[in-house]
Amino acid sequence: MKITMAHGSGGRQTAQLIDEIFKKANSNPVLDMMEDSAVVAGDTKIAITTDSFVVTPLIFKGGDIGSLAVCGTVNDLLMRGAVPKYITSAYIIEEGADAELLTKIAASMAETAKEAGVTVVAGDTKVIEGNGGIYINTTGVGFVNENTDIKSANCKNGDVIILSGTLGEHHAAILSERMGVKNNIQSDCAPLGEMVQNMMNTGIEIHAMRDITRGGLGTVLNEFANVSNCGFEIAEEKIPVTPEVEGFCKILGLDPLHMGNEGKMIAVVAEKDAEKAVQIIRKSKYGENAAIIGTVTDGEGVTMLTRLGGRRTVTELYGEGLPRIC
Amino acid sequence: MKITMAHGSGGRQTAQLIDEIFKKANSNPVLDMMEDSAVVAGDTKIAITTDSFVVTPLIFKGGDIGSLAVCGTVNDLLMRGAVPKYITSAYIIEEGADAELLTKIAASMAETAKEAGVTVVAGDTKVIEGNGGIYINTTGVGFVNENTDIKSANCKNGDVIILSGTLGEHHAAILSERMGVKNNIQSDCAPLGEMVQNMMNTGIEIHAMRDITRGGLGTVLNEFANVSNCGFEIAEEKIPVTPEVEGFCKILGLDPLHMGNEGKMIAVVAEKDAEKAVQIIRKSKYGENAAIIGTVTDGEGVTMLTRLGGRRTVTELYGEGLPRIC
Helix, strand or coil: CCCCHHHHHCCCCHHHHHHHHHHHHCHHHHHHHCCEEEEEEEEEEEEEEEEECCCCCCCCCCCHHHHHHHHHHHHHCCCCCEHHHHEEEEEEEEEECEEEHHHHHHHHHHHHHHHHHHEEEEEEEEEEECCCCEEEEEEEEEEECCCCCCCCHHHHCCEEEEECCCCCHHHHHHHHHHCCCCCCCCCCCCCCCCHHHHHCCCCEEEEEEEEECCCCCCEEEHHHHHHHCCEEEHHHHHHCCCHHHHHHHHHHHHCHCCCCCCCEEEEEEEEHHHHHHHHHHCCCCCCCCEECCCCECCCEEEEEEEECCCCECCCCCCCCCCCCCC | CCHHHHHCCHHHHHHHHHHHHHHHHHCCHHHHHHCEEEEEEEEEEEEEEEECCCCCCEEEECHHHHHHHHHHHHHHHCCCEEEEEEEEEEEEEEEEEEEHHHHHHHHHEEEEHHCCEEEEEEEEEEEECCCCCEEEECCCCCCCCCCCCCHHHCCCCCCCCEEECCCHHHHHHHHHHHHCCCCCCCCCCCCCCCHHHHHHHCCCCCCEEECCCCHHHHHHHHHHHHHHEEEEEEHHHHHCCHHHHHHHHHCCCCCCHHHHCCCCCEEEEEEHHHHHHHHHHHHHCCCCEEEEEEEEECCCCEEEEECCCCEEEECCCCCCCCCCCC
């Protein structure tokens, strides 16, 4: 079945679309009430984040727009030290979209939400003219402990920089799909709850965290350096990149430092806890390749010690990255 | 200036777009932190709602997609008895969109958020291929008093049905714009906080509330009747409709009972408080034409006493309404 404008007109066919696809994928007492808003338990301090996903292709090696829409938003909550609790799911569907594809995406979204421990509490569906595209907005709400204060501006001289795994997979996977290149590179799209919550529960002194998405590691570290008024020094040989992504980058002249991931993060932690933190991340799902990649200094900007022993400045992404990767 | 795909690629031009348009319209300490998520004060019971807006045209008499995106979401929070607190703002922009138009819409959104008393705490911007369209998702979070329990299923035999004003303006205004019909019908797009909060603060026993959007009054009352297992009886002569909308409907064969509004609501209240409630609504901004239009019975379905003294069943919207009105 193809989606038509009638599926978005608010009448019977809209109800059918919701019943047959979205309700089948996601059913819980709050959502099933179909009220104007969900009323749920709160907490004294909450985190809120929103993100729209417009990736093409809709399904790619290692994930799809549905799993991505959950991971991206859940990870944004985690990066402030929040426990992700609720997520909203709003679809904008272009006419001509395939109902089977939509069913698959909705199921993937529900499965990822389950893994990430979030409940889908509100949804919305709109249909627009177009060519079968699907766009998803997810907004997440999480609970934050009263004493938690994790933010970019908290990085301090002497802190240790931990990268949770290999760089560039999501970007390389999307680009490979678009170019029709056959390889085994899979998106790393994943919810990072286990590593973050294990660090928090063990009392690791985390100063800042950021998932590495559009703009890549270089952009994240420059933002940290700017708002914390510190320098960031990393060592090229410590940065994990799989041989396949490295090869892909060499052929196309891409720099893994500016490529987007969807299941990797940077944690800036107090020196005393660094070794413990990296062990915790390595033991968690999606963190086996975690590594200490450098330290925070009293300088400024981001500097990388190259494999050849030189030093180079790492900039934020200046040029234009690949659009529609998330 | 026209928006291009480069504005959505996560590089310098994306930052410019955000700085020059969205930050100028909306600036507050939480949003300006530019963190992965906003951390804000919460409450023990919260309401969450999400809605995407895809209306065409983007600007219409009485409002635009920006004001609509705030009103729709704020009103959905209010309908559960929540005090709206936070809103997120996620734009999906088609290439070719006009930057001046975007600036106008962002300003209108900020102004309406201010009137509605909500803070924009998180935002997102994506650019997709297309023809200059603009789509906005807003997700709202509100605080709910521990003892508040307002929901569709709470309507009871003997309750009184209050309509907050005249029907059909938003629908008629959008349709007029699309058809190029010249008239003075304006969208009723408005945040309903004043009437709802004044009723709540006065201790009116509200059982259910619903804003009247896609599907119209007929659809809302049928949903109430179904989930509450009650009958709804309304009187045609009590339902306020402006002469201009009535004329417009007669020409086109439209029924105001199935037309969408964006600034009107139904409140189902205990009989003892009905007169007081209607006075409170009438005194509030956007409520001057409020009226008691009927009562809840122990029957089933929705029945209307016609002007001619007959009775007819009011159905939910069966056919397809006008798409993309919100």
